[in-house]
Amino acid sequence: MGWDPAAKTANLTITNGGRTVSSSVDGAKARATTGRETGKWYFELTLDFGFDPDYEVDFGFLPSTFVLAEGLSYTSSEVNSIRLYQYRFEFAGTDFYLANAYQQFQEGPGEGVTYCMAVDFDARLIWFRKNSGTWNATAGGTQNPELGLGGFSFASLAVLPYFPTINLLGFGEAVQVTSGFEDADMVYAIPEGFSAWDAASAGVDTPHPNGQMLAMGRWMNR
Secondary structure, three states, rough: OEEEEEEEEOOOOOEHHHOOOEOOOOOEEEEEOOOEOEEEEEEEEEEEEOOOOOEEEEEEEEEOOOOOOOOOOOOHHHHOEEEEEEEOOEEEEEEEEEEOOEEEEOOOOOOOOOOEEEEEEEEEEEEEOOOOOOOOOOOOOOOOOOOOOEEOOOOOOOOOOOEEEEEEEEOOOOEEEEEEOOHHHHOOOOOOOOOHHHHOOOOOOOEEEOOOOOOOOOOOOO
């Protein structure tokens, strides 16, 4: 299913079967079609091009109540958010935020990088890494989603469906990002015990457009 063409700003383009988003205008936002509230899920996001000299990519997991508005607004305005903020200005790095609270910094530019995210909604834990690197690299201790070790806790956030959400800020330059939603999309192996975010056979709590809840993994009237 990928990124939802009915849940995006007008300044963002979705291509590649719903996997790729691009824009040359600041504040282009999109939300995925599938939200998760329980289970163990894996998601990837690759920064394709357009990340020089300056850019920002603000992405993570947010509820469907987050307003997708054009302009220089950030997902940090949503209190129930788990997000990464990749940037390149005088220096480059990736910040990890739980709600509005800064959690993590990892140096290094993002061009060509694939961000891997493993989310355990039952244990309320998340792990992320760049490419095939170490999970939660600078968090210390043993970090392993397959064994349930380490992980950043998001137990303080509300229990509700969370959707992959992205915000592109290219400062006048074209920016493109490609995501991994299904097994065949992934650049790296899915951690054992986790499923691809859009795994076809998996159940999901996804808000239906009329406000009802369906445990189907798809909107029946799309």
